[in-house]
Amino acid sequence: MNVLVILAVILFLLMTLIGGGKGVRSFVAIFLNFGVVIFTVILMNDPNLAPVILTIIACLFISCINLFFINEVNIKTKPAFLATIVSTVILLIFILYLTDTAMIQGFGEEEIEELGMFSFYIGLDFVKIASAVIIMSTIGAITDTAMAISSPMREIHFHNPHISRKELFLSGLSIGRDILGTSTNTLFFAFFGGYLALLIWFKDLSYSIGEVINSKIFSAEMITILCSGIGVTTVIPITAWITAYFLMRRKENSEETL
Template sequence: MNALVVLAAILFILMGLIGRGKGIRSFLAIFFNFIVIFIAIIFMNDPNANPIIITLVACIFISVINLFYINEVNSTTKTAFISTLISTIVLLLFIFIIADRARIQGFGEEEIQELGMFSLHIGVDFVKIAVSVIIMSTIGAITDAAIAISSPMREIHYHNRDITRQDLFKSGLSIGRDILGTSTNTLFFAFFGSYLALLIWFKDLSYSAGEIINSKIFSAEMITILCAGIGVTLVIPITSWITAYFLVARK
């Protein structure tokens, strides 16, 4: 507990010194997002509730916190928010089909021993839970990509008022291409960093490469990474078009 307090204090001080007011809001946004996720989990315990709807509502609140609370309400955050919602809805249809056909819902064989003492008859649709997990895992990357594209496009338009909508759209695509590789690699290494112990365990159990790839835990995480990458890729043209349309139309 003391380590958590010390690390949180160091993070708060650094974010306050470097980011000033926005840095402090960013630090507080971490706790606000945690509260939103915690409340969403509580509502998901209701057998009559739809986890996907709850997740979408939670993602809306998370987007509002990450965009409007941290960066205030302006043209950049408005276009990023709209782009995030559109990308998430489009991605949701794809995720639901993949999660159902890939059979990644529920728990893997490696988790059975730890869960053997618990009852799995809890009245919750694990397919919808799997979809909710993927959506919640991708919302942060989508929001980050949306604001990373919308903000420089706003600066380009501010310094070049005569730019056409088509040229501004192409500028947004060019910015998106620059951040696409780093965003997808960040998701990839985040997975291997958090599941490094699991991969070592697979090696100790003498799993073959085929068994590792086809294990439910590995497949579920890789599908999450790929869906997040698809979401980040989709949000680039969507954000570029919406931002270009909004800025030039307002002019």
Template sequence: MNVLVVLSIILFVLMAIVGGKKGVKSFIALFLNFGVLIITILVMNDPNANPIWLTLVACAFISAISLFYINDVNSKTTMAFFSTIITLLILFFFIIIITEKSMIQGFGAEESEELMTFSLFIGIDFIKVAASVIIMSTIGAIVDTAISITSPMREIHHHNPMITRKDLFLAGIRIGRDILGTSTNTLFFAFFGGYMGLLIWFKDLSYSFSEIINAKVFSDEMITIFTAGMGVALVIPIASWMTSYYLVTIGNKKK
């Protein structure tokens, strides 16, 4: 049996045992999000398609699947979804600017040898592709942080319905501060785990520190990590404010 099938079965069993019905839905959501990603890439091959807008639409679908399909439509998922979209839109302009200024699009010198036999004139704007990669790389961390803020805030309001909007907002910020450090560390070490071979290769070729940080393949990943970290930091106050406003102001008016 293929090792991927075995690992998928093990993952499914563990998620079903630990998460129950939500664990099964989370497993299915992995494949749904993978399908969205594949469709986005296939459509992106069309020279007339705009990779950035396609990525934004794909991120909206991924956010909806990750939030609404797994946790149903309720106040916590709705606030997490809107705070995710707002954060992405804020980061969008920064990502476009930083991608154009840093010139990280395309392939680095370390990757050029494997591509020498292929034509790079494929009719796609690699600047937009690079921006799309950064946008797509941030969505998972932002959604995860957003729901980690809105869910406990709803529980706090449920058990203390008389809490003020300011106190509920500050509670969300305190929760976010606990999440911020672990989320950024996860992003950072995910890079070093995935690129350990590249870093060893840099050492064997006696790259200096300045050559490493200026290598396109290295700076591309670091910019992605920093941007995702910015997204995590931004979504905390946005999700906290939106949730506190909705639960206290709008929620009390509905009663």
């Protein structure tokens, strides 16, 4: 039994103990999402298939797994899913323009030495690959933020059913402001944690601050972080508005039935 299996078992036991049935579904969702990502990467090897379209389809599946499989289909997950899709589409337009303009596609010079023995003529558009990478990197944070806003808004409406749509919307924005800072900082430190060895390498090679900032690999990761932060920020008012609409609409339908 290797380390990976031991850690997976510990994670499963903790998620089951603390989360119950939902914790078990969350654990299974990790492997389902992993399968979706691997299958998408395999399909990207076909030059006849558009990487961005494949990524959008993969994001739909990932959103469904993270929201509907884990938390089931209900008044909280429906607005979160819709807000995720709207935010991703808006961000997609920005990402496609940005990756083409910033020219962050491909490999940086720090990676060329290890890949020098391989051919780079693989028949794929690296601009679209770069866009797909950024989109895939943002979907988790966007889904998490959408659910983190939709769920408390449902509780606010449940305990205060006479609240107006505007007040409910403003409550959602207030919740979003509270989690915005922690969410964006999580993305930031995830980058520095994953690329700490690269930063140490930059220091050993006596890179100046300008050379670090202008290196392709650093710029690509920072652009990914900033796009993720933009996505997290954008999804807050969208989720608040959609959730407020869904909750008030259901209340109006219930009153009409009575």
